[in-house]
Amino acid sequence: MTHGKPRHPQSQGSVERANCDIKDMLVAWLSDNNTTDWTVGLKFVQFQKNSSYHSGIRRSPFAALFGSDAKVGLTTSALPHYVIHRLQSEDDLLAVITEETTSDEPPAVEPPAVEQVTAEPPAVEQVTALGVFCTTVIRVTAEPPAVEPTSPLSVRQKNITSQRKCACEAQLSQAERMVKRSRRNMDRGNVGNNVTIPIPMVDRGRGDPRNIMGIIMDIDENDNYTIAVKSGILSGKYTRNQFDLCTYELYSKDHVTTDRIVSLRTAVQQESKSGGQGFVKCNCAGSKRCQTNRCLDLHHDSPFGGANLELSSCSGV
Known part of the structure; x- marks a missing residue:
């Protein structure tokens, strides 16, 4: 997952959103516990964030990474419920754990015997030279299927692989919904349309304009746009929400350069009247x-x- 460059805050939306959520959760924890020691609350906030249900991956981040839900308290342990209800103190818990540890291993349970099935095919009649009919019976014995032993480690690995695969499919489904919503709310650009691209503050000087004008040169199957400006084709592709369509066609393909690729900052510096950024x-x-x-x-x-x-x-x- 790509979160963008450190000097480009516009591409770090996911990081900034996560930081805002963690800040709000930490403020609530400090208020509930009547303390200012925020470093202690980070552990609780981290666990709560990782174990909460995420609508994008349709499970918690903890389950997507480890293949199972987070273990909280004795109710999620392997102890039976009737044992947990009888516990009154920590000594009772230690006694139960010690008893299970020192107890002998249970006898191995043999798999149920599989009876061999003998198939009786219809008799095949053969005619001999003397005209006597002889009957030949072929017996086919079916062997029991081999049972492969399954270890807890292999079961856990299968669960992790399954959870991660489902999380990836959920993210792809969410991305498709976002693309459909973007197409419904925004008009699609066509090749040759004039567009204005906002210039981030880190890429422009004090006397530079807020936008740079360009022309759409190509659109791929994922609705990513290739845009060219006066100094060249901008590196990287742009989505529909990263630029605005112009009402009037002020530029044509003769006004842009298509024989080289430049970054947005370089394009702004070459068109700047004040020297560009810095x-x-x-x-x-x-x-x-x-x-x-x-x-x-x-x-x-x-x-x-x-x-x-x-x-x-x-x-x-």
């Missing part, structure tokens, strides 16, 4: 400040002079 300055000092070709080129290219230069130094150049 405001750094020159680190040169002294009487010969900014006299090398490197710093002079940076000063010349920057519209703001030394206020938007790449961090550099003339020493050693």
